[in-house]
Amino acid sequence: MNGFLRLRHALHHPAAPGVLLLAAMLAALVAANVAPTWYGSLLGTSAVVGVGAMEIEKPLLLWINDGLMAVFFLLVGLELKREVLTGELADRRKIVLPLFGAVGGIALPALIYAGINAGDPVAMNGWAIPAATDIAFALGILALLGSRVPVGLKVLLTSIAVMDDLAAIAIIAIFYSGQLSVWSLGTAAALFAAMVTLNRTGVRSAAPYVLLGIAMWVAVLKSGVHATLAGVALAMVVPSGGRGGGSEGLAARMEHGLHPWVIFGILPVFAFANAGVPVFGMAPQSVLEGVPLGIALGLFLGKQLGVFSCCWLAVKLGVARLPKGVRWAHVYGMAMLCGIGFTMSLFIGSLAFEATGGPDYAVDDRIGILVGSFLSAVGGLSVLGLALRAEAAACGPARGVGAGGADLPGAAGGAGGA
Secondary structure, three states, rough: OOOHHHHHHHHHHOHHHHHHHHHHHHHHHHHHHHHHHHHHHHHHHHEEEEEEEEEEEHHHHHHHHHHHHHHHHHHHHHHHHHHHOOOOOOOOOHHHHHHHHHHHHHHHHHHHHHHHHOOOOOHHHOOOOOOOOOHHHHHHHHHHHHHHOOOHHHHHHHHHHHHHHHHHHHHHHOOOOOOOHHHHHHHHHHHHHHHHHHHHHOOOOHHHHHHHHHHHHHHHHHHHHOOOOHHHHHHHOOOOOOOOOOOHHHHHHHHHHHHHHHHHHHHHHHHHHOOOOOOOOOOHHHHHHHHHHHHHHHHHHHHHHHHHHHHHHHHOOOOOOOOOOOHHHHHHHHHHOOOOOHHHHHHHHHHHOOOOOOOOOOHHHHHHHHHHHHHHHHHHHHHHHHHHHHHHHHHHHHHHHOOOOOOOOOOHHOOOOO
16 A cells, blocks of 8 residues: 555656656667567557448557547647636736747747758658657656746746647648548538537537547548647537636546546657667767757757747847746756657657658657757756756855745745646
8 A cells, every 4th residue: 555655646746747758768769679570560550440331440550649649639728728718828918928938949940950951852841840849748857856946937838838739739730731631621620510519508518529529530530630630629619617617617627537648648658659769770970860960959959049049038128027036047947948849749750751751751850859858858957957056055054045945936836847
């Protein structure tokens, strides 16, 4: 029983999602290099789901990327909806700073990647890969610093990552959808309209939304628009509260119910299926090739410079101000953590190169993502650790202030995430 309680406590630690993703990534690297035949066969295993004459057959990898990730995008959509309606993004005064940071953190990495790969039209399909931020990983790394981190910094990082997710959804819908099937797209639209009608007529039971949502996923899958966007569409129509708009409505219940399954199940499975890179026999200079170099530099340099410079610009223009207790050293360390792309970068990479036929681009993008994310995590943790230790030392023991002392307003927020 004590072991169970310790495990439960560990899983509730804010760093647990990031640690679990790291473990899944390491397991994928081991499997891809120690047992590559088994790893490839596992992901290529065909699975069929059907009702009567209607069947969908896909390899396991695509069931994970098209099916399980649709549930991930449903959770992302529910979280975005909550933030827009009642969270940080509901206050226009608090939107400006993370909006500037997110725009810089999307534009500069994409420009760096495009500048390096401009002569290769196939490689250019991956321009959006370094534009993403992995919120679970980034907040997990931030949580390692404990209660010394100002609460305002956690909120700023979360808000930037949420806006990154919004941008990623738009990018996937616009740039990474295939040839459209009008009939399938019309079917998906009709199912979406049916769910809007359920919402407007006050239906608050989950079952009809889930059943229609699954049917809409199948229609979107056949339409040419990427199937995961069905999860976002479903989140849009799920009622956000009771008839009085209460916070414990269906959307909140679904979000709370899905969160542990996604964080501790779907994302680690996705990481295991997509992070395997065969490194044995790989030349070190492989990292310097166009695709991995563009991704790595986009994540590591583009993110930190884009996020930090645009946040600085917003403050200097007088349209935003830093959160209470947050200093520019904190913002710079946080901007580096935004370069942890991992989950969304891997997902966009799978879309960018799945049908291009480029030479090993599906491997090259993973190398760049892993290198750029690792450097960003180490750099961000180091910068923030040094800044927080310097501030703790400046407080002085004579003032009776510890690592989370009075010079860090908001630090009493505990070791939790945003």
